[in-house]
Amino acid sequence: MSFRVVDQLTENQILELVDLYQNEFWSKKLTHQDVRKMLAASDIIIGLVDR
Numbered sequence: 445m446s447f448r449v450v451d452q453l454t455e456n457q458i459l460e461l462v463d464l465y466q467n468e469f470w471s472k473k474l475t476h477q478d479v480r481k482m483l484a485a486s487d488i489i490i491g492l493v494d495r
Contacts (some may be wrong), residue, residue: 453483457491 446449460478465471474482483489 453489458483461491
């Protein structure tokens, strides 16, 4: 298992995050703009991806 540290999400990663939120009852109303605002206001973002 390897890890990679990034300091910024790519546009594709943001779109995947929006898609993920659309599938959950507690976050399905979040728009692309809402997610961008959330990310901009976050000091630390942690994500795990299995590819």
